[in-house]
Amino acid sequence: MTIDVGRRSLLRNMAWLATASLILPGCGKKEEGGADSSSSAGAPAVLKKVGDGVVEFKYPDNPTFDLVYLAEALGYFDGTRTRPRYVGKVAAPQIIPLIGTGEIDFGTRMVPLVISAIASGLDIKVVSAGGKTLEEAPHMKYFVRKDAGIRTPKDLEGKTVGFNSFGACAEFVTKKYLRAQGVDVNKINWLVVPDNQAEQTLATGNTDLAIIHPPFSGGAESNTELTKLWSDYDLDGGLGGMAPYSVYGKFAREHPEATRDLVGAIAKAANWVNANPDEARKITAQRIGMELRLVERFAYVENLVVTEAPIQYYIDILESEGKLPPGKIRVKDVYTNEFNPFA
Structure with missing residues (x-):
């Protein structure tokens, strides 16, 4: 049953998701593929159907590597009556909460955020797999300054780690790995830094380690003052790297x-x-x-068919972290492949 949760209540219940987040106005530019990227002064406009039976889904207009933008540029919405309606930039920690209340209809963020949203009663479901981690195309990379003297996991105690949000892959994959290496993660200062600011924040000494996702990890790779310690492939073989797409259940x-x-x-x-x-x-x-040489590639799950192992991986982590009561959420509660024509 769908539980109607107001946005104000949502932000109380999921404060760890909403900290350091804001909704920025869109830039109103013409996108590749011809879509008019518009924004509103406040919350995104509620739009469902426009002209001649066309259904629009509300979607963030964020500066990132994204399949919705690529599908539009490639003409893959042609021949359908479905189109994206870009509603402005949405800070990463807000995407799942806003899907869960219908202020946007569709978006991509990591599995543990969706699990937590479902556990809190929000109306959201994973309907498509997304990115996957390969050794040559990881989901995230870990950088330090060359002169920082940080070479092993234990060196991070007492240091500041910059990552894009609490409750997602960067937090849970990293903490799981560090604990396995004997690190006291409570002795680390965890600081939320957007991916597109992470390289500069690290280079200027405001963080000691930066966890950065593509495409922005490419800039850190080319920065001669920085060095890469690991990728998430090194930490868990890519099991935590599926970045799925989720939909507002009512939509x-x-x-x-x-x-x-x-x-x-x-x-x-x-x-x-x-x-x-x-x-x-x-x-x-x-x-x-962004300069082409700095844009790193993405790899995606074939046909975007969702598999259960990456979801169970995060259910287990959330339960072990005390973020989810044991047995409250099952894998089948989180996803469906019923809308995927390739499933």
């Missing part, structure tokens, strides 16, 4: 065909990216105004 129930169109379009885009990683980097570089 999926009211617009099942649009949801199928959407999932099908990004699945086609994901397969295209896997086959054409350099071309995908070019589109992303143009879209976000």
Whole structure:
């Protein structure tokens, strides 16, 4: 049963997600593929159907490597009656809470955030797998300054780690690994820093280690003052690297065909990216105004079909961290492949 949770109540119940987050206005620019990126002065506009039966889904207009933007640029929404409606930039920690209350209809963030949202009563479901970790294309990388004297996990005690949000992969994958290496994670200062600011924050000494996701990890890779310690592939073999797409439950129930169109379009885009990683980097570089050589590639789960092992991985972590009562959430509560035409 869907539980109607107001945004104010949501932010109380999920304060650890909402800290240091804000919704920024959109830039109103014309996107690659012809979509008009518009923003509102306050909360995103509520839009469902426009003209001639077209269904629009509300989606963040964020500067990142993203399958919705690529699917639109590649024409994969053509021939459907479904289109993205960009509603402005949305800070990463706010994406899942806003999907859960319907202020945006669709978005991508890591599995533990979705699990926690479902456990709190929000109306949200994973409907598509997303990125995956490969040794040559990890989901996130760990950087330090070359002169920092940090070489082993134990060296991080007493230091400041910058990462993009609490409650997601950067926190839980890292803490799980560090504990296994005998590190007291309570002796580390955890600081939320957006990915696009993480390299500069590290280089200026405001953090001692930065956990950065593509495409922005490419800048840190090329920075001669920094060195990479690990990737998430080194930490868990990529098990925690699935970055799925989730939908507002009410939207999926009211617009099942649009949801199928959407999932099908990004699945086609994901397969295209896997086959054409350099071309995908070019589109992303143009879209976000980033130098091409610094844009790192993404790898995606084939056909974006969701598998259960990455979800169970995070259920186990959340239970062991005391963030989720044992048995409260099952894998089947978190996802469905019913909207994926390739499943």
